[in-house]
Amino acid sequence: MSKYYELRLGNLTRKLPLIRLNPTLTIASFVLLGDAELTHYAAQKLSSMINEPFDYIVTMESKGIPLAQELSHCMGKKRYIVLRKKVKDYMRDPRVLAVSAITSSQEQVLVMDGEDAQMISGKKILLLDDVISSGGSMATAKKLVEDAGGHVMLEAAILAEGEASERKDILYLEKLPLFD
Structure with a gap:
């Protein structure tokens, strides 16, 4: 087996x-x-590719952050929300949920700052990540958003890995295979 997989996105190769x-x-x-x-x-x-209106992008720490920043700029959004991997001292009334992801063997959590929760209440949300694979992180993020009163309009990523590429309820640019 090769030591690398060649990913092509448009005219970019990695x-x-x-x-x-x-x-x-x-x-x-x-x-x-x-x-x-x-x-x-x-x-x-x-x-x-995004045709549905939304108020805020919500992403997860850390690899989704640069994408959320750039997409916010492209779509004229002044602010986006980052779900953190641990509670920070500056947070007010943080909301914490456990998450499982295939790329992490340790238990993880996602944390929404209480002020962000107030901001997204009643708002339309685009959930964004770099890769959707098992969907565990996105499901946890969606629950945090919904518990705060936000309405997830769309889930999007650059890549859909493995079985996620068969899903019809997400938006992504390219498939990423899993290997035995």
């Missing part, structure tokens, strides 16, 4: 290292952080 997570699962490791060119391209492409 060599993603293959990482064995366990004896039966290998993934192509997609790290958006630091790749300004790909982030900009993906945000422009996603913005042209």
